Amino acid sequence: MGKIIKDTIHAKGIDIGIYTLNFEDEFISLTDIAKYRNEDDPRFVIQNWMRNRNTIEFLSVWEELHNPNFNRVQFEAVKNEAGLNRFVMTPTKWITQMDAIGMTSKAGRYGGTYAHSDIAMSFATWISPEFQLYIMKDYRRLKTEENSxxxxxxxxxxxxxxxxxxxxxxxxxxxxxxxxxxxxxxxxxxxxxxxxxxxxxxxxxxxxxxxxxxxxxxxxxxxxxxxxxxxxxxxxxxxxxxxxxxxxxxxxxxxxxxxxxxxxxxxxxxxxxxxxxxxxx
Incomplete structure (x- = not known):
């Protein structure tokens, strides 16, 4: 399905893509944000974030608030493993197992992992509170220009x-x-x-x-x-x-x-x- 690329956030020399399907809920590239920590392989940064128990619990709360089809039963099984050394979670597994809608992961030239702006800002804070502030500053600039x-x-x-x-x-x-x-x-x-x-x-x-x-x-x-x-x-x-x-x-x-x-x-x-x-x- 075609995604509509809406704009780009510029934060500390990194371009971060945004797209929207309904002109309201915006999805921000976690892959681009992760390049702040590891430019060569940002996937591992996202996976490390998703191994964290607090991250899994945050994602589940977001889904429960916005997604009536969230697989709560499957989440309970995952929740018991989260945070352990053997625990591994990827965006694709999360989306597939939980019927999640807050994240999407696609391959290709313009692919990568995207997440709803709520989730993306939480991820950016985990990477660097300072970097998150730069992202938020430019994101607000885009919203102001859009509203004007x-x-x-x-x-x-x-x-x-x-x-x-x-x-x-x-x-x-x-x-x-x-x-x-x-x-x-x-x-x-x-x-x-x-x-x-x-x-x-x-x-x-x-x-x-x-x-x-x-x-x-x-x-x-x-x-x-x-x-x-x-x-x-x-x-x-x-x-x-x-x-x-x-x-x-x-x-x-x-x-x-x-x-x-x-x-x-x-x-x-x-x-x-x-x-x-x-x-x-």
């Missing part, structure tokens, strides 16, 4: 949506609002068209969303994902064109729904493909 990028993208999409909202309301005013309507009726017409887009994109009206989320401070569009905001901006532009073409609301809804499905699928594909996929086989 996400915030910038979200605000950009929101501004695009606001600009297209003006195009949308102008089209409504010029084509759907007779001059004899009162201000209240005009406002209702605007709200009706806006809610039509809400239903097409989000599957509910603004009032329905507020009723379902009484404790949220913002509105439905404030809580939208970046991809949804981008599609919303395109919906407003497209709906303005359809209004000027004289299409009725029922026909516009069908065309707008088609656009939503097509564009969301495309954006999801682009989101994944922005990251180079590398087989760790």
């Amino acid at each position: 990028k996400i915030s910038l993208e979200w605000n950009l999409k929101r501004e695009i949506s606001k600009l297209n909202y003006k195009i949308h309301t102008d089209a409504i005013k010029e084509n759907l609002v007779p001059p004899e309507l009162t201000s209240v009726q005009v406002s209702y017409k605007y709200a009706s068209e806006a809610d039509m887009l809400n239903v097409v994109l989000f599957g509910k009206t603004a009032k329905q969303w507020r009723d379902e989320n009484p404790n949220e401070k913002g509105n439905m569009r404030d809580m939208a994902m970046i991809n949804q905001l981008l599609v919303l901006a395109n919906l407003e532009s497209y709906n303005a064109v359809l209004i000027k073409q004289g299409k009725c609301q029922e026909e516009r809804i069908q065309l707008l729904r088609q656009l939503v499905v097509q564009q969301l699928q495309t954006l999801e594909s682009l989101k994944i493909n922005n990251f180079p996929k590398i087989e760790l086989e």
